[in-house]
Amino acid sequence: MSRIVIIGYESAGLTAASTARAIDRQAEIIVIERRPYVLYHPCGIPFAIGGEIPDIKTLIENTKPPNIDLRIGTEAKSIDTNSKTVEVTELKSGKTEKIPYDSLIIATGSYAFKPPIKGIDLKGVHVVRTVEDGEAIIEATKKAKRAVVVGAGAIGVETSVALRRRGLDVLLVELMPNVLPTMLDQDMAEIVTQRLHKEGVRVLCNQRLSEIRGDKNVRSVVVGETEYPAELVVMSVGVKPEAKLAKDAGIELGPTGGIKVDRYLRTSAPQVYAAGDCVETLNLITENPTLSQVATTAIRMGKVAGKNAAGRKATFNGTFNTVVTSVHELIIASTGPTTSAAKKAGIDVVSARIRMPNKPPYYPGAEPIYAKLLVEAGEQKIVGGQVISTEGVAERVNLLTLAIQNGMRVDEFANIEYCYMPAVCDAIEPLTVAAEAVLRRL
Amino acid sequence: MSRIVIIGYESAGLTAASTARAIDRQAEIIVIERRPYVLYHPCGIPFAIGGEIPDIKTLIENTKPPNIDLRIGTEAKSIDTNSKTVEVTELKSGKTEKIPYDSLIIATGSYAFKPPIKGIDLKGVHVVRTVEDGEAIIEATKKAKRAVVVGAGAIGVETSVALRRRGLDVLLVELMPNVLPTMLDQDMAEIVTQRLHKEGVRVLCNQRLSEIRGDKNVRSVVVGETEYPAELVVMSVGVKPEAKLAKDAGIELGPTGGIKVDRYLRTSAPQVYAAGDCVETLNLITENPTLSQVATTAIRMGKVAGKNAAGRKATFNGTFNTVVTSVHELIIASTGPTTSAAKKAGIDVVSARIRMPNKPPYYPGAEPIYAKLLVEAGEQKIVGGQVISTEGVAERVNLLTLAIQNGMRVDEFANIEYCYMPAVCDAIEPLTVAAEAVLRRL
Numbered sequence: 001m002s003r004i005v006i007i008g009y010e011s012a013g014l015t016a017a018s019t020a021r022a023i024d025r026q027a028e029i030i031v032i033e034r035r036p037y038v039l040y041h042p043c044g045i046p047f048a049i050g051g052e053i054p055d056i057k058t059l060i061e062n063t064k065p066p067n068i069d070l071r072i073g074t075e076a077k078s079i080d081t082n083s084k085t086v087e088v089t090e091l092k093s094g095k096t097e098k099i100p101y102d103s104l105i106i107a108t109g110s111y112a113f114k115p116p117i118k119g120i121d122l123k124g125v126h127v128v129r130t131v132e133d134g135e136a137i138i139e140a141t142k143k144a145k146r147a148v149v150v151g152a153g154a155i156g157v158e159t160s161v162a163l164r165r166r167g168l169d170v171l172l173v174e175l176m177p178n179v180l181p182t183m184l185d186q187d188m189a190e191i192v193t194q195r196l197h198k199e200g201v202r203v204l205c206n207q208r209l210s211e212i213r214g215d216k217n218v219r220s221v222v223v224g225e226t227e228y229p230a231e232l233v234v235m236s237v238g239v240k241p242e243a244k245l246a247k248d249a250g251i252e253l254g255p256t257g258g259i260k261v262d263r264y265l266r267t268s269a270p271q272v273y274a275a276g277d278c279v280e281t282l283n284l285i286t287e288n289p290t291l292s293q294v295a296t297t298a299i300r301m302g303k304v305a306g307k308n309a310a311g312r313k314a315t316f317n318g319t320f321n322t323v324v325t326s327v328h329e330l331i332i333a334s335t336g337p338t339t340s341a342a343k344k345a346g347i348d349v350v351s352a353r354i355r356m357p358n359k360p361p362y363y364p365g366a367e368p369i370y371a372k373l374l375v376e377a378g379e380q381k382i383v384g385g386q387v388i389s390t391e392g393v394a395e396r397v398n399l400l401t402l403a404i405q406n407g408m409r410v411d412e413f414a415n416i417e418y419c420y421m422p423a424v425c426d427a428i429e430p431l432t433v434a435a436e437a438v439l440r441r442l
Numbered sequence: 443m444s445r446i447v448i449i450g451y452e453s454a455g456l457t458a459a460s461t462a463r464a465i466d467r468q469a470e471i472i473v474i475e476r477r478p479y480v481l482y483h484p485c486g487i488p489f490a491i492g493g494e495i496p497d498i499k500t501l502i503e504n505t506k507p508p509n510i511d512l513r514i515g516t517e518a519k520s521i522d523t524n525s526k527t528v529e530v531t532e533l534k535s536g537k538t539e540k541i542p543y544d545s546l547i548i549a550t551g552s553y554a555f556k557p558p559i560k561g562i563d564l565k566g567v568h569v570v571r572t573v574e575d576g577e578a579i580i581e582a583t584k585k586a587k588r589a590v591v592v593g594a595g596a597i598g599v600e601t602s603v604a605l606r607r608r609g610l611d612v613l614l615v616e617l618m619p620n621v622l623p624t625m626l627d628q629d630m631a632e633i634v635t636q637r638l639h640k641e642g643v644r645v646l647c648n649q650r651l652s653e654i655r656g657d658k659n660v661r662s663v664v665v666g667e668t669e670y671p672a673e674l675v676v677m678s679v680g681v682k683p684e685a686k687l688a689k690d691a692g693i694e695l696g697p698t699g700g701i702k703v704d705r706y707l708r709t710s711a712p713q714v715y716a717a718g719d720c721v722e723t724l725n726l727i728t729e730n731p732t733l734s735q736v737a738t739t740a741i742r743m744g745k746v747a748g749k750n751a752a753g754r755k756a757t758f759n760g761t762f763n764t765v766v767t768s769v770h771e772l773i774i775a776s777t778g779p780t781t782s783a784a785k786k787a788g789i790d791v792v793s794a795r796i797r798m799p800n801k802p803p804y805y806p807g808a809e810p811i812y813a814k815l816l817v818e819a820g821e822q823k824i825v826g827g828q829v830i831s832t833e834g835v836a837e838r839v840n841l842l843t844l845a846i847q848n849g850m851r852v853d854e855f856a857n858i859e860y861c862y863m864p865a866v867c868d869a870i871e872p873l874t875v876a877a878e879a880v881l882r883r884l
Contacts, residue, residue: 011869041802043862043869044805047805047865053805053806053864059804154863294861294862295862296860296862296869296871299869300857300859303857304857320859322861323861324862326863326865362483362486363486363495364496392833392834392837393866394860394862394863395834395838398841398858398859398860398861399840401858401860402844402858403844405859406848406850408848415742415746416844416847417738417742417777417840417843418840418843419736419766419775419836420485420738421485421596421768421836422485423489423768423773424766424773427485427737427738428741429840
């Protein structure tokens with residue numbers, strides 16, 4: 001009987017465990033998880049802060065998975081890749097144990113990065129990562145009147161909206177020229193910024209937070225030359241791979257700081273796999289090393305690592321960076337690099353943006369849909385897309401992702417088959433209209 | 443200067459005209475249309491009967507397209523493929539004219555079929571095709587209390603729901619074993635039937651309408667051995683290609699009764715193209731001749747015919763039969779053949795059906811999503827899919843269609859990249875869950 005040990009039980013670890021279990025009914029599967037509870041759903045936290053999810057505790061699950069030896073409240077302290085053992089400590093009792101493995105999957109995830117600026121450790125400065133973080137922010141909104149959110153990625157945008165829903169004055173600060181800078185070009189981001197303004201969120205782009213001021217509690221932040229009073233500061237400047245355990249074990253990291261893996265998700269150590277936010281993978285368009293750090297990637301990697309640890313041969317090739325977020329009813333999704341990211345990677349991009357109603361003109365309740373398509377000028381293959389509307393947004397970006405994965409040219413994509421009914425869409429698919437618009441520019 | 447003549451101005455004719463216009467700024471483009479108004483939207487009619495579209499007149503458009511010689515109220519009487527002329531009559535004046543063409547596009551559409559049964563011409567028996575049909579049905583609902591809808595395809599289902607919304611007792615009769623028989627397998631159709639029952643629509647499958655009874659007005663219908671009283675009967679047993687004009691001109695028809703074309707949409711006559719409901723095309727899965735007869739196919743064919751008539755070389759290869767319909771908030775879509783249609787075509791199909799919530803368990807307002815995937819057993823390529831839920835249904839079926847078009851195997855599809863946010867979907871894409879379920883059966 002073989003033994004598979006998995007470190008970490010979020011999307012990647014969970015999927016790896018259940019996948020390995022389904023393949024190998026005999027193997028012993030041990031999962032080491034530091035948290036005192038079984039599972040939680042980090043992507044729900046901004047919506048619990050905003051109140052759409054009425055009770056943040058519902059993000060915690062405490063049902064143990066069947067036929068898996070899940071040890072919560074237990075921390076992996078070190079990995080010995082020679083003797084193939086993991087040293088773990090039960091946090092409550094302090095009891096230490098060395099667990100031998102045949103296969104090991106490192107799924108240690110990521111942590112919210114706090115930049116080393118003055119005042120970062122003041123009371124009232126939060127990140128959005130764990131349920132405890134979410135609870136602390138909800139508690140803080142009961143007294144705070146003014147909040148500053150630093151970093152306008154998906155989590156920063158979602159948290160800004162959530163804090164407005166709690167009645168706070170919200171200032172959202174972003175270092176880059178536009179909100180959602182890894183997802184959207186500036187013209188598309190402008191639509192999001194306008195929606196944020198309408199919601200009462202003030203947006204400051206191209207601005208750096210230089211200092212957080214206060215005595216014990218936060219009193220203000222300094223952005224550029226200006227001091228903004230705030231009782232609550234949320235830092236959402238990104239997450240970093242939790243790779244220290246791997247590094248200390250001599251396992252190779254990549255230039256992004258994530259654990260280096262091949263397409264079978266094998267690390268540099270024999271029989272050691274890695275999956276999820278802690279892993280460095282490949283951006284399939286720019287071909288640069290990248291950190292994906294979304295739950296769907298973690299799940300897809302977990303499947304591959306779980307299969308391979310159980311003796312199969314599955315591959316994970318990389319990511320197109322397919323992401324969705326929202327501002328109230330407005331859904332925003334994208335895949336592939338932005339125009340500026342493509343340029344930086346040496347890809348010559350031709351693009352077009354369209355705006356049209358998402359239902360036929362005669363059908364009540366139509367909302368605008370915005371779609372932008374990015375096409376590589378040479379072979380005319382689609383390399384990215386950005387969609388904003390109130391429905392059918394994530395699904396359309398998934399469609400684009402599948403087209404990109406299949407190497408479709410924009411002229412082929414302009415003629416795809418699709419279905420139509422006035423209650424759900426117009427007779428002309430907006431993505432094909434965007435494709436035709438690009439074709440006119442090629 | 444060349445002249446392109448187009449007969450018919452619905453989805454195909456409209457798209458052909460505007461496509462040709464965009465390519466060739468010089469050509470004379472003449473469109474012959476029998477109707478006394480410019481354009482109408484047939485797919486909206488059931489929703490106007492149901493009241494979702496408050497005024498059925500909004501389905502009519504009277505803005506003439508720019509730079510196109512659109513002659514409404516004018517009927518094409520005959521085509522002479524030798525002299526390359528179309529004889530047309532202005533219906534009001536009776537004035538007749540022979541119009542020479544360099545290229546001709548036949549886009550005559552289809553008509554609602556009325557089976558030759560006893561009583562079919564009684565007052566109170568309607569079809570759902572034109573705005574006038576819709577107006578007559580709305581008028582009839584003011585007096586009628588009981589309606590029978592014959593044929594449970596998309597139009598029959600939509601019209602049944604619409605008549606219930608108008609307060610009538612509705613009986614829906616279908617010859618085949620289940621509703622939406624060309625779209626759904628019986629297990630998926632059962633979900634629709636239950637929703638119809640909940641709505642108060644009685645459904646009778648496996649039953650043939652044998653007679654409509656009445657004196658001048660409809661009084662009842664006979665289905666099997668039973669007589670059902672009804673003041674309103676809607677026949678929705680299918681549409682037939684309007685191909686008489688082509689046939690009379692010696693243009694070849696196919697076994698389905700549609701105009702035979704090659705992949706450039708060329709008919710058997712030189713420089714004569716055909717597009718839309720009047721055309722026979724290829725079912726790309728079964729490889730049998732088929733009639734597609736949905737607006738999206740007409741638009742896609744119109745684009746190809748318009749390009750080719752203007753001197754380009756575009757192709758239309760056939761259809762996967764991608765269709766969407768609805769019962770109130772429930773959206774139903776499918777692509778590819780049903781299991782029984784696949785069997786009939788000699789395709790050995792393995793399938794699996796899944797049901798899961800369309801949002802994470804902790805997010806309020808989740809609705810079930812049902813997805814069924816059909817995979818050809820040999821090469822394990824996806825050949826069809828059926829999805830039912832309250833949102834993201836049409837878009838998911840479009841995704842499946844793209845996967846089928848790209849010849850994807852089910853194991854490849856199980857690992858596609860997609861995006862996720864709790865407000866719009868769960869972290870695991872239902873279609874990949876369905877794909878995994880099929881894989882377990884292969």
